[in-house]
Amino acid sequence: MTAAVKLTEVSKVYGRGPAALLAVDRLSLTVRRGEFVCLIGASGCGKSTLLGMVAGLDTPTSGQVDTGGHRVSIMFQEPALFPWLTARKNVELAMRARKVPKKERQRRAIELLASVHLAEFADQRPHELSGGMRQRVALARALAHEADVLLMDEPFGALDAMTRDLLHDELDRICSERSLTVLFVTHNVREAVRLGDRVVVLSSRPGTVIDEYQVPRSGPRRIDSVQVAELASTVTDRMREEMSRHGS
Amino acid sequence: MAVNTAITGLDTLELARQQAGSKSAELARKAWKATWPKLLAIAIVLAAWQLFYGSDFHGDTADHFVKSPASTLTDLSDQLKHAQLWQAIGSTLQTAIAGYLLALLIGSVVGALVSRIPPLRAAVGSIISGLQTMPSIAWFPFAIILFGDNESAILFVMVLGAAPSIANGLITGVDYTPPLLLRAGKTMGLRGLALYRYLILPASLPAYVAGLKQGWAFAWRSLMAGELLVIIVGHLSLGVLLNTAQQNQDLSGAISIMIVILVIGILVDMIFSKADLAVRRRRGLLDSPA
Numbered sequence: 001m002t003a004a005v006k007l008t009e010v011s012k013v014y015g016r017g018p019a020a021l022l023a024v025d026r027l028s029l030t031v032r033r034g035e036f037v038c039l040i041g042a043s044g045c046g047k048s049t050l051l052g053m054v055a056g057l058d059t060p061t062s063g064q065v066d067t068g069g070h071r072v073s074i075m076f077q078e079p080a081l082f083p084w085l086t087a088r089k090n091v092e093l094a095m096r097a098r099k100v101p102k103k104e105r106q107r108r109a110i111e112l113l114a115s116v117h118l119a120e121f122a123d124q125r126p127h128e129l130s131g132g133m134r135q136r137v138a139l140a141r142a143l144a145h146e147a148d149v150l151l152m153d154e155p156f157g158a159l160d161a162m163t164r165d166l167l168h169d170e171l172d173r174i175c176s177e178r179s180l181t182v183l184f185v186t187h188n189v190r191e192a193v194r195l196g197d198r199v200v201v202l203s204s205r206p207g208t209v210i211d212e213y214q215v216p217r218s219g220p221r222r223i224d225s226v227q228v229a230e231l232a233s234t235v236t237d238r239m240r241e242e243m244s245r246h247g248s
Numbered sequence: 249m250a251v252n253t254a255i256t257g258l259d260t261l262e263l264a265r266q267q268a269g270s271k272s273a274e275l276a277r278k279a280w281k282a283t284w285p286k287l288l289a290i291a292i293v294l295a296a297w298q299l300f301y302g303s304d305f306h307g308d309t310a311d312h313f314v315k316s317p318a319s320t321l322t323d324l325s326d327q328l329k330h331a332q333l334w335q336a337i338g339s340t341l342q343t344a345i346a347g348y349l350l351a352l353l354i355g356s357v358v359g360a361l362v363s364r365i366p367p368l369r370a371a372v373g374s375i376i377s378g379l380q381t382m383p384s385i386a387w388f389p390f391a392i393i394l395f396g397d398n399e400s401a402i403l404f405v406m407v408l409g410a411a412p413s414i415a416n417g418l419i420t421g422v423d424y425t426p427p428l429l430l431r432a433g434k435t436m437g438l439r440g441l442a443l444y445r446y447l448i449l450p451a452s453l454p455a456y457v458a459g460l461k462q463g464w465a466f467a468w469r470s471l472m473a474g475e476l477l478v479i480i481v482g483h484l485s486l487g488v489l490l491n492t493a494q495q496n497q498d499l500s501g502a503i504s505i506m507i508v509i510l511v512i513g514i515l516v517d518m519i520f521s522k523a524d525l526a527v528r529r530r531r532g533l534l535d536s537p538a
Contacts, residue, residue: 055435073435080432083531084450093446097437117255127532130262145436166255 004070004149004181005031005054010063011206012049023049025206026063033148036175036182038196040189040235042243046207047185051151054183070181073147077154079134081126087113087137088122094144112140115174132163136170143174150175152184156191165223168194189239193232194223201235203242211238315500324504332484337508340475340486343399347406348467354407355414355463362415363422364444373419376412384409384470388477397481402474410467417459421452454527461520468513 012024023046031037039047052058053065055074081090091109100108113119116136126134135155142150156164168191175182186192192199193215201211213235222228294317301316315323327333362372384405391401425448433447475487486509493501528534 052431057431057434074431076428076432078428080426080428082429082432082447082450083533084453093438094436096446097439097442117252117259121259125530125532128263130259132262133259141436163258166258170255 002033003030003066003068004033004035005029005183006064006066006068007050007054008064008066010050010053010060010065012046012053012058013061022206024053024060025208027202027208029200029209031149031181031183033181034179036184036195036197038192038199039183039185039202040187040192040199040239041202041207042187042204042239046205047187047202048153050207051153051183051185054149055151067149070148071145072149072151073142073145074151075138075142075153075155077157079126079131079138081134081137081141083126086123086125087118087129087140090126090137091141091144094141098145108144109140112143113137115143116140116170132159132167135159135167139171139174143178147180149181149183152182154186155184157186157188164191168223171195189235190223190228190232193228193235199231199235201238201242210242315503320500320503323500324507327501327504333489333508336484336486336489337512339484340471341512343402343406343475343485344468344471347403347471348410348464350403351407351410351463351467352414352460355411355459356418358411359415359418359422359459363419376415376419379408379412380416382408384466385473385477387470388474392478397478399480399483401478402471405474406467406470409470410463413463413466414456414459417456417462418452420459421455422448424455425451454524454531454533457520457524457527461517461524464516464520465513468516472509 007027007029009026009028010024011022011026014021014023027046027050029037039050041047049058051074053060054067055072057074081087082093085093088106088109091112092105095105095108110119110122113122116139118133118136118140121129121133126137129137135158138155156167159167171182172195174180182195184192184195193213196215197217199213199215200209201213202208203210213231215231216227297317301314358372358376362368362376387405387408388401391404395401395404429447429451430443433443438447472487475485476491479488479491486505490502490505490509493499493505525534
């Protein structure tokens with residue numbers, strides 16, 4: 001087993017003194033290469049903080065984050081596209097920072113947009129696209145890093161169910177085509193079970209791993225299939241148990 | 249594959265809704281929509297003026313000073329036939345451009361430095377805000393003592409009036425760069441100058457353009473005040489013409505020059521508004537696609 005991402009006893013504290021908030025508490029997690037891991041937990045479990053640390057945007061207060069030299073790319077709940085650039089230029093910019101030659105950038109950008117079915121919208125600006133399309137441009141941009149590890153922070157959270165459903169299928173396809181390692185944060189249990197090879201449940205405030213579920217891989221899944229529903233209800237029960245711990 | 253077609257279908261459905269409103273054949277309607285408020289404004293001014301002229305209110309029954317709109321406009325059109333007015337417009341615009349470009353340069357450099365260097369920020373930031381509250385005309389005695397009665401005094405006050413607005417526009421723009429975009433930029437590997445060039449500067453553009461527009465308004469006001477206060481011997485300008493009209497008690501002459509000043513101000517303001525609109529439209533920051 002080769003690890004793509006290895007978190008060892010990672011903690012993150014925000015603030016100082018009596019007002020300090022422990023967001024993540026000695027969390028350890030290993031994601032294998034090519035694995036699709038969904039992190040799930042109620043609000044305040046430090047999911048986004050965790051991804052930020054893996055992406056190198058935040059530094060852990062203690063513990064180690066090891067991405068083994070893999071290139072890491074991140075996608076947020078909002079598309080976070082640059083509104084002054086067209087879809088194509090947005091994707092190209094991700095390659096410019098890596099100094100990919102111009103011709104190559106242009107070719108790859110169109111290729112990536114085509115892979116999310118947006119080639120014909122390459123010259124539109126983000127505000128001219130729908131929410132789902134913007135999120136696909138963001139996906140194309142994230143892929144433009146040629147990253148081995150893709151971090152996704154509730155990327156479909158703001159989309160309607162129908163669009164989200166289609167994007168799940170898209171993500172499935174793209175991940176298997178590119179043998180990506182994915183760390184996917186969501187608060188939607190069914191989404192986690194639908195997409196993940198493994199679903200990791202985090203506790204709330206501070207966040208730490210309390211349980212994990214292996215999802216049996218048996219061909220393409222659907223969010224409304226019986227297997228997904230069954231496992232989802234098990235996970236939901238586990239999460240409710242965790243939440244009631246905070247309620248009492 | 250079914251998913252492909254479903255996705256493309258969904259895209260078409262979602263975009264059709266957005267494109268339904270925008271048709272290009274409405275140009276004439278748009279032009280009319282843009283002009284009628286201006287025409288109405290001119291009509292109201294002329295009507296009020298005519299009423300004032302026709303009333304006994306001004307007590308100038310002999311028509312010594314107060315002229316009707318018609319005779320003033322004739323006066324203006326006569327002046328427009330003479331080279332003198334055009335020379336004055338030319339030299340005033342020259343000063344305007346020189347002063348504004350200087351303010352643009354200084355304001356942008358100061359804005360860029362202040363927005364990126366925190367200690368400078370704390371100190372210079374409040375100086376900039378302070379400068380903005382200072383009426384520019386109050387600087388003239390200082391400027392005239394320092395530079396004498398010449399163009400440098402006027403340029404100095406123009407820069408003091410306009411540069412703070414321009415600097416502030418840039419600083420505001422940098423401050424309001426969405427943190428999420430900064431995070432996205434950093435994960436893309438944009439650092440240092442590249443981060444500035446590809447993310448922070450373009451993101452600041454709308455606020456910067458707003459600052460440029462405000463800066464122009466200040467520069468233009470300072471320039472007019474300057475031309476009235478700083479008497480440069482042998483130099484023709486709109487301010488000089490206005491002064492001459494005042495000395496000759498030539499009300500319609502003064503009004504003619506005021507109209508010229510107003511029109512120039514409005515025209516330049518329109519250019520800035522257009523730029524502002526274009527920037528915001530490109531980013532989808534306008535409510536309607538109009």
